[in-house]
Amino acid sequence: MLLVDxxxxxxxxxxxxxxRDVSLGRAPQVVARNGKFYLYAPISVQGWPxxxxxxxxxxxxxxxxxxxxxxxxxxxxEGYIDPTVFVDDDGQAYLYFGNPHLWYVKLNDDMxxxxxxxxxxxTKPENYQEGPWFYKRAGHYYMAxxxxxxPEGIGYAMSDRPTxxxxxKGHIMPxxxxxxxxxxxxxxxxxxxxxxxxxFKLNFAITKQHHERRSVCVAKLDYLPDGSIRELPxxxxxxAVAQLGTLDPYRRIEGETICWSEGIKxxxxxxxxxCAYPTRDRAFIKVQGADLAGGATRFHASVAAATAGAxxxxxxxxxxxxxxxxxxxxxxxxxxxxxxxxxxxxxxxxVHDIFLVFDGIASASPRLDxxxxx
Numbered sequence: 001m002l003l004v005d006x007x008x009x010x011x012x013x014x015x016x017x018x019x020r021d022v023s024l025g026r027a028p029q030v031v032a033r034n035g036k037f038y039l040y041a042p043i044s045v046q047g048w049p050x051x052x053x054x055x056x057x058x059x060x061x062x063x064x065x066x067x068x069x070x071x072x073x074x075x076x077x078e079g080y081i082d083p084t085v086f087v088d089d090d091g092q093a094y095l096y097f098g099n100p101h102l103w104y105v106k107l108n109d110d111m112x113x114x115x116x117x118x119x120x121x122x123t124k125p126e127n128y129q130e131g132p133w134f135y136k137r138a139g140h141y142y143m144a145x146x147x148x149x150x151p152e153g154i155g156y157a158m159s160d161r162p163t164x165x166x167x168x169k170g171h172i173m174p175x176x177x178x179x180x181x182x183x184x185x186x187x188x189x190x191x192x193x194x195x196x197x198x199x200f201k202l203n204f205a206i207t208k209q210h211h212e213r214r215s216v217c218v219a220k221l222d223y224l225p226d227g228s229i230r231e232l233p234x235x236x237x238x239x240a241v242a243q244l245g246t247l248d249p250y251r252r253i254e255g256e257t258i259c260w261s262e263g264i265k266x267x268x269x270x271x272x273x274x275c276a277y278p279t280r281d282r283a284f285i286k287v288q289g290a291d292l293a294g295g296a297t298r299f300h301a302s303v304a305a306a307t308a309g310a311x312x313x314x315x316x317x318x319x320x321x322x323x324x325x326x327x328x329x330x331x332x333x334x335x336x337x338x339x340x341x342x343x344x345x346x347x348x349x350x351v352h353d354i355f356l357v358f359d360g361i362a363s364a365s366p367r368l369d370x371x372x373x374x
Contacts, residue, residue, distance in 0.1 A: 024285065027183055029130055030061060031111075037061045040073070040083040040259040049078035049099040049251070053097060055112050065332055068112045074105070082183070084134045086162070094162050096121075096143070099130035104163060120138050125157035126168035131183030136162075137193075138144045140227040144172060144184040144195075151175040152182040154197055156229060169228050172221070175196065176234045178204070181214065186221065190244050193221040211294065224284040246291035255302075255368035259353070262319075267367075270336055275304075275367045277335075278358035284319045285356040285368075295349035298374035300342045303329045303368055310364040324348050335365045345373065 028041035037054045045101045053074035056065035075098070076082055083097040085107070093107035095114075106115040131146035140158050140363045142361035147155030157166035170183065178199055185196040196218050203213035211302055217235040224230060232238050247253070255276035263283025266274050274283060299314055308331040316323045327343040358366060 031085040042081040051080040052076045123165040150180045234239045249290045260286040301371040305364040305366040312368040313357040316352045
């Protein structure tokens with residue numbers, strides 16, 4: 001079986017594989033139980049039908065995840081995709097999945113075996129398409145999902161039981177031509193409720209063809225007294241989500257920590273992590289709401305470059321905002337040989353958006369692993 005580890009690299013266990021050629025599906029989900037983290041992933045295999053659901057386990061939510069069984073948890077059938085997992089208050093775990101039907105099965109306490117047969121939900125919610133997200137809140141069970149196709153919105157249904165019947169309640173977000181897909185993820189966090197999904201703005205900016213270039217979006221949810229959800233406008237029209245706290249730049253910040261970027265890509269490193277790198281001059285990484293407190297005096301970064309000449313400019317609040325410092329990236333021998341460099345900073349007190357702007361990249365092929373200030 002081929003699964004993907006925390007860094008996006010293929011993990012190839014030595015035990016039995018499902019087939020000569022398998023690939024990870026697009027909608028896995030992780031759930032915590034008994035100090036472990038279980039990742040349920042749709043897998044495409046050779047032959048027809050082609051869909052199975054596998055499970056991997058890790059001691060940390062960031063992985064590395066290892067194949068738990070060496071064979072499918074849910075064996076192949078057409079439409080067995082997009083698993084969502086929930087552990088109820090009584091300890092019973094449920095796995096829902098499917099397109100265009102909605103199936104479910106109970107899981108045993110070990111989270112890697114089924115407690116009974118797979119059942120098809122007889123009251124599949126109206127407009128259900130795929131990408132279910134199953135959760136419980138204030139005594140109500142919710143099934144959110146990609147609704148209609150295409151474009152897709154986010155619909156939802158409610159029940160007073162974990163296995164339904166499900167009552168369709170409407171849209172969390174109506175379909176919009178600006179996206180051909182919109183899988184939901186819903187959480188409560190620090191006193192607020194949030195729905196995550198995606199638009200295709202990046203996809204359509206590059207090509208009109210369907211290449212699944214998805215841009216993750218988030219909006220704040222409001223629940224009405226009866227537990228129903230107030231319908232949201234499209235992502236771009238929804239109220240902006242306030243930042244809940246500030247970023248601490250006095251600790252190590254991974255290079256791929258990005259609020260927004262232009263001209264930036266990421267790549268694996270030999271240290272089993274990720275790095276960020278520019279594809280053109282004046283490419284930048286934006287990190288939002290960094291608390292520089294009384295003022296930082298130095299900037300440190302782990303960098304690599306094939307030749308000398310590149311530099312990172314540290315700007316505040318805009319890509320061309322006040323210049324706080326310039327850090328030169330030396331020739332480290334290659335783009336995989338890392339060296340820590342530093343430079344002085346000035347005028348940095350307070351909370352700011354930090355822009356790391358790359359310049360002079362030419363043939364240097366600079367890479368950024370991490371950075372921090374002091």
